[in-house]
Amino acid sequence: MTATHISCSGSKVPQQLQTEVTNEVAKTENNEKPKPAARSGIRNYGDVITKEAISDEGLFTIHKVGDKYYYEIPDSLLQRDFLWISRFANLPSGLGNGYVNAGSSVNEQMVVWQKFENKIVLKTKSYNAFAADSLPISLSVQANNYQPTLYAFDIAALSKDSAGFVIDVTKFLTSDIKAFSGLDAEMRKNYKVSKLDESRSFIYSAKSFPLNLEVKQDFTYDAAEPPSNSATGSISLMMNQSMVLLPKVPMQPRLNDYRVGYFNIRQIDYGSEALKADEKSYIRRWRLEPKDVEAYKRGELVEPVKPIVYYLDPATPVKLRPYIKAGVEQWNKAFETAGFKNAILAKDPPSPAEDPDFNPEDVRYSVIRYVASTTRNAVGPSVSDPRSGEIIESDIIWYHNHLRSYRNRYLLETGAANPNARTLDTPLDDLGEMMLEVITHEVGHALGLPHNMKASAAYPTDSLRSGKFTQEYGIAATIMDYARYHYVAQPGDKNIRFVRQLGPYDHYAINWGYRFLPDAKSAEAEVPTLSKWINEKSANPIYQFGSGSGGYDPESQTEGIGADVIKSSTYGLANLKKVAPKLYDWTASKTNDYDDLDELYGELLGVWSRYIGHVVTNVGGVHENRLKPDQAGFIYTPVAARTQAASLDWLLKNAFTSPEWLNQTNISRNIHHASYVENIRSLQVRHLNNLLSPDRMARLMENEVNNVNYNALDMVRQLQRGIWSEVYSGAKIDIYRRNLQKAYLDRMHHLLNEEPPRSRSSYGTPVEISQSDIRSIVWGELVKLQRQLKSAQSRYANDLSRYHVDDALVRIDKILNPVKS
Template identity: 40%
Template sequence: MLKNPIKLLTLLLACSPILLKAQEKKAEPKAPTASTAPAKAPEAPKPGPKAYSEVITDKAKSTKGLFTIHKIDEKYFFEIPDSLLGKEIMTITRLAKVATIPGTYGGEMLNRQVIRFEKAPENKIFLRAVQYINVSPDSTAPIYKAVKNSNVEPIAQAFDLKAIKKDTVSKSNASVIEVTDFFKGDNQIFSLSPYTKSIYKFNGLAPDRSYIQSIKSFPINIEIRTVKTFMATPPMPSFGPASPIPSVNIPAAAAAGAVTLEINTSMILLPTVPMKKRYFDNRVGYFANGYTVFDENAQRTEDQTFAVRWRLEPKNAEDAAKQKRGELIEPKKPIVYYIDPATPEKWRKYLKLGVDDWQKAFEAAGWKNAIRGEILSDKDTTISLEDARYSAIRYFASDIENAYGPNVSDPRTGEILESHIGWYHNIMKLLKKWYMTQAGAVDPRSRKNKLDDELMGELIRFVSSHEVGHTIGLRHNYGSSSTVPVEKLRDPKWIAEHGHTPSIMDYARFNYVAQPEDGVKDLFPRIGEYDIWAIKWAYQTLDGATPEDDQKTLSKQYIQEFAKNPRIWFGTETNPYDPRTQSECLGDNNMLASDYGIKNLKKILPNLTEWTKEEAQDYEMLNEAYNEIVLQYRRYIGHVTKNVGGIFETPKTTDQQGAVYEATPKATQKEAVNWLSRQVFETPTWLLDDKIISKIRPDNGVDAISRIQETTLNNLFASDRLQRIIEINAKNSTSYSLDELYTDIRNAIWSELKTHKSVDATRRNLQKAYTEKLIAILNAPAAPTQVGFAFRGTVIPASVDPHKTDVTSVTRGHLLALKSELKAALPLTTDKMTKYHFEDVLFRIEKGLDPK
């Protein structure tokens, strides 16, 4: 071993040339021979689609329909013919099955959206979300490009083009895309909206618990069923101010931190030949679609609005000729509603009858067998109620007291494509409460906690007809009942011929005007004169070359028909000013009808304990029935109050005579204030039945009466109502003035100042509420100016700053007058509580007049 490092280093240096030379010689490459070729670098994969057979292999399970659907293992592919690229498709997404979520049920719609698949650069297929806001009718006009440039449709998804199927026979190709991850994932078009997810506190999708259950293709639609699991957090208890976004407490979120839903999406091809539009007419109550039109030949933009309706067409030219001669014909495709097999069997026939009742209205439009209900067997597997080709009445196991009737329509024309009526089980509870409260004085069948099946079935039939009316396009007609003289509602012969309201689309419920001695037996709404006219308006076949031609024809028809029968009048459900258009209202005089209604309530109330009692049960049913009586009474108050400062709105075209807007007559307004004085401001002691109150509440009901009175005062003194009275009086000095209104109310509420009677507790509360209300008007902060407007029949009232109007002046004058009257009455007052009360109110007025 060498121990000297210097000697070792010398030896290594001496040997290094030899070592290096040996290494160089060893590393010298061999010359290539003819049999040894250099290795090739691997080729990069070619971009773009593969051969069709490489993507859609022999393992594919394929179904043909709108698109051909291929399933290979767990992957799904759409094969989209070139003929359908660029075509518009309506997507409708519904909950098929749902966890226990308050207010949410299987069968309800989540969203709908028009989409379009189109070819895109870099071998992509785009899915666009189509919006109908601004359109140009002529694609060859220069303005069409300007409209397109200002309305770019969002690209919702980009798919890789996996393959192209070439058809050498038809010369039509098809694009193949994979949609597995798209439908498994959470995308806005085919899932819950961001707002809904925020309410449910969904934190994101759990991919390992979300999957595609099935994708099925039919001739005009595709049905996609997915299971999606969302991570969810139960809402925490809130101790601060209420959040602007409400939250829902979902049991599954608390139990597992996740919520699983089954979601069904229908993709239905919009008609290749769009239906001819029927332009909206605000004299006939239809739901409507619309958009802004930019026309090359017009000098302004036009908001084009058209009615929503089903497409009914003759089967052939021979039938079309028959219909033109006045014969009834069957449509090529009737309107059919399938009754959900989940519906209890005993109610199915009544739901079906509610659909079939509309046949007579369609006959007036020239169609027979145009609409019908079909009871669907739970053994029938050929029809799925999630399939967009089928309309249905869905039955929900829900404690919600309601039903609803939506429809899905083509945004281009208003053509209704399908409808799913939602029917909640607990609507029967609501129907029972309504019927006992409004018909209990007349119909002995209503006087029990559980109605007989036959009566409940007829009630279900009426609501079914109403909801079907919505799904064939009809809106509520709150004005219909106002065309009937109140006294006719007590006439059995009139009712037998006309019914108590001309429209089942009214919220006229049951005939609460008829008295027990009148002999009126027919208390239900039914399809009436307005409904028949409205269906004829929308569904008759017209020969006009354009929708504009049809519009002129229909306008002439309306004017002629209305002259013969004013009961076809339509009163919108959205007008806040017109006392003729009100929910739950009957007859042409709200005061007289409400007097009759209260007269019946006074007959019902003393019997409630007997009618609602059940052995070994508490007084829950009595409490419920009493609250319904109070609610009905409050409805009457609302009906009457709307007459004060009311403005009639009667839509007209330029070829009709008369004003569109007219003030409610002065006599009617004074009659309304007088009614409120009698029925509200004079304590309604009939409601304070101790035999009932003592069984359902610890107090005597005085505060409840005071709240009703105070609410009535607040409504009477609403700033927009007071301003309307001022404006009407400025135009017509003989109309009901603001000073007259204040005087009439003060005289009614403070009558004891003239009679020198003692004031009881309820009246003292009312008088204090009156004083506080006037002081609040006098010292209200300045209101920001907000202009009122109307949008497609919906009137939005303007806010009014009372400091810039006569409201403050008149209010101050009446507070001063009241102050003088109180001072004069005090020396003559002997009742101690009344004296305390007057002194207290006097102090409040003085402070209110000079708040400093």
């Protein structure tokens, strides 16, 4: 709060909402103004809100009197629906193991303010269970879904005009209320949090805007094991509590269809005519309505009544602003497919003279925030109405260091074929293009679109080597895939686009979610048209959606491009083998420093690992094609047997052989005294254990009933013979292979003798190991390996290979005959 009276009465509010708020404040819900009365505890207004009060007018008027905070709530806003969002404003390093950042949402809930006798009550309100008020069953829904009371306030005074109530919110805003806290139960347990230290906790600021309240709380907790600054025994964080007034009349929702990717909200409709409660899902989207409905019907491009507007953060570097604005407005191409022109706009931050009321915390303004942080990330969150899915507001967050990640991957993944990438000083136009596309991706999230990981498999791998194709269609069918760079193109390929771009799926999805259907007066009435659009394009892979969850569909993976993952990874690996010998020349030799070389070499190992992981998914893989019963085909189809076998053969040659090409002496001897062998072991073992995971073996076992001629036994036999190929040939076993073979035995011990979590793996593929074929296969193949090792002993001299074989035999004996404690 500032030290002067702050008034929002002159704020520029959208006319419709301004009128709504003005009309609502002018009357009460029951057309009766509360009458002043000499009730116990209710004081005169002037005795509570004294002349010393610092007041901020807006949705509620916030008063600060000394060290106390008061809300003055218009009677007309009782029983209205509000959305309450709790976010981290500032937090200590390491909180949540680094998976949460400033701006991360902790909780979203709908709330309502109610009057009960001499109290104002704040309650949660849920639309998860729903029935129209006109239906008798709505009474039962209310009775059987009674919502918690979050807080009860004594009425301190009536408003001057008796059209509202004053409550003291000081204790409420300085208390550790679980519904609004940033520390969940797991964090409190992990960090051994005992209590909120009220002596070190306070209200940092409280602001009122025409449609929202924003409060920041500076909280310190006593914690025996905090994530950082352990000597303090404390966790300090700043929480931002936002309360947003929702429209009095919700937008007409659009029913979700899982064949098109949209974030969604879920409701259980007890008023359905079905013989059970009907679960409904509505997509999250902005309210876009054409100014001229008749022109829109004629197929003309029409501006929306209220466009989507993003303002740039005043802290944004001037040289980057054109790229950010272009990234936002690139979506206009897709909105034109949906019949709208100028649907989304990006604007520079207004000066105080242009808009004295501009404030990024005001829900009327969506802002692309430029955050001074070493975090390498960007996020596109949004706030939506839980009743209809209408997106109310969105703040895109760009972290300052994020471009460093893109520069590194640009160099590593495209450097073999792209001269512009072979430097630490990436040209500004290239960096700007990367930033533009990242912003477009994050705005896509804020428009309601989740990741579509299936889109990167829509294009044939060899088509990606065509400059004409990539310039027109990009490297994936959507900007919403994690297909950031073109690693397939080879040296000599001409006119290649190396960075992702908006694709045909984006036009399709925006049209499906945002096209205005004026003749459909309900969500249900829209369904025939929406389904028709999907069915018309269902056979084309460009328009398919896959979330990438589950880890079983090789066509729906992160960071991949091209339909043939074996061919794509082969191309990618060939490029990486050209980049590795040049890495020193492109970094340390130019900077006279090894820091960038160390960082990039570590990321190069990650890129290699990623290409391997793409091929691993083929083994035990299952293609998912989202279909409805009126469409031909199956949703789940196992990967062809020959493809699974070929994938494992590729892995044995490219992942599990000794990767001498990675041992660049001018790198490994300059960045660490001894880490190369261990780095290779760690990466190889990760993929070995992934292949021999219970969930993958369960899918391979199921191939037997799906008439796929490649099962878990085939996979283990092929893998074991490849991993132990030296034992069959008599070749010397080098250090990488010795490490890998020991890891193989450790994994077999794990599968045979350890008890993993019952029934389901982390991927959700059901398997009960002790009652499946997994242990039978492991036992049988280990016995075979034991015999082979014994026969090979005599072929090895008294060296490390012989010692390794002897050790392996002892290990296998202990695995097959464990000592019971």
